[in-house]
Amino acid sequence: MIDHTRRYVLTGAPGAGKTSLAQLLARRGHLVVAEAATDVIARRQRQGCPEPWQEGDFVDLVAREQCRRQRAAGSGGTQLYDRSPLCTLALARHLGRRVTPELAAELLRIRREAVYDRRVFLVEPIGFVTPTAARRIGYPESLAFARVHEQVYAEHGHLLVPVPPGTVAERADLVEWDLRRWAEDPA
Template sequence: MKRYILTGTPGSGKTSILHELRRQGYRVVEEAASDVIALEQRSGNAEPWVYPGFIETIVRLQKQRQLAALGGHDALQWYDRSPICTLALSRDLGYSPCSALLEEIERIERENIYQLQVFFIENLGFCQPTEARKITFAEALVFEKIHEECYISLGYDLIRIAPDSLMKRVQRITEWTRDLRGKS
């Protein structure tokens, strides 16, 4: 089973790409952080990222979703972010990585959970704030750089997907995947 990560700054188009991949019949595993934020905000916690346990909650949900995806027989899976993105988030928020995060990163490396080729979705030149995404474009660029540094420091190869139409970005990703699968 091949598990590929899509990462990048908030608002880069990752979710739209993942939805198109799903529409084309691929197995997709949704991002955890946005769901954690939305759930907390519905519970009255307007800024859940300032509370202890925020990162751990994301890590638990990511692991739960990754393990649940094992039940499928799909030869190829796409992940909207990974625990390495959670490491980037932790660094961006100024937190030291919690033990749950460090253990999960160790597990995914030990068990070779994800392919070492990561699709790095480059920013679109703007970042549209949402209820869960309260970040300026300048902040998004800093966050993008932190993501890049985290992945590279852990030995992942970034396959950059430049801004373009949704369909051209999806086509580039699926072509790369065919090329990568042919090499393995």
Template sequence: MRRYVLTGTPGAGKTSILRRLGGLGHEVVEEAATSVIAQAQARGEEQPWTQASFIDEIVALQRQRQLAATGPVQVFDRSPVCTHALATYSGWPVSPALTAELERITSERIYERQVLFVRNLGFCEPTAARRISFQESLAFEKIHEESYRAFGYELIDVSAGELAHRVAAVHSAISGPTP
């Protein structure tokens, strides 16, 4: 089983790439933070990312989704290393749950050591779950890079550009050249 992480700054186009990869037959696993935010906002919490439990909720959902994935090649929109980057960016302590999950994914070699790093597109469009300026997203992108390198991952750049070219680059990296 090969598990790849697709990461990068908010608004870089990861979800669009992930959807196309799903259409090519790859098992894709959606980002947990967006789901945690959407569920909380549906309950009336306007800014769930300000809650102390936010990081641990993301960690729990990431683990649940990772354990549920069964395909021979899986592509994850973010990983616990991204959650580490989020905690760092937000100035929150790394919780015991996040520490335990980082230790698990490291010791069990859950994810491939090559991480597909989707580069920013030169802008960041706000959404209900993404309330970050482009300048802030660039700082967040740098923290993501630092976090992945600190945990021993190799970053494979997915350059800004046309969606089809980005999808082809990721598809090639995870399964060989496009037929």
């Protein structure tokens, strides 16, 4: 059975505005799948672990949750993802972690099944990072982490489509313009 679902990823630096963009796109009627890592962090923090990203199983927990969410979203239509397993690979590299068998298997699955469109929205940095309980990263480190994301997506044959700084509405308009254009010419 051929899956005709169009799954697009929003990626970029921590604090670049991906989640705000994804939330506005959802309010505009798009099917949006929320970022898994933030929820994994929040769940582990509620369980008493102040820095879950320091735990050995963190990368696998994120990859597992991403897989679960992608499957739960089902098939059909256009879907937007606030990060993907390739972002989890970038996270592993950024943290200096090895690629676990579980993450490797998930990366193989998404490549084999061509789960995500090769065009990926790169939400560019906005010039600062607002710290949160899940985001304890400064702006310079955020930019370095963004470069790792760009390298990972390029290595895996994805085309990064810039979403420059602007208001959330302006960014959503740009994403929607590309989605309409790609629906007419799916190349």
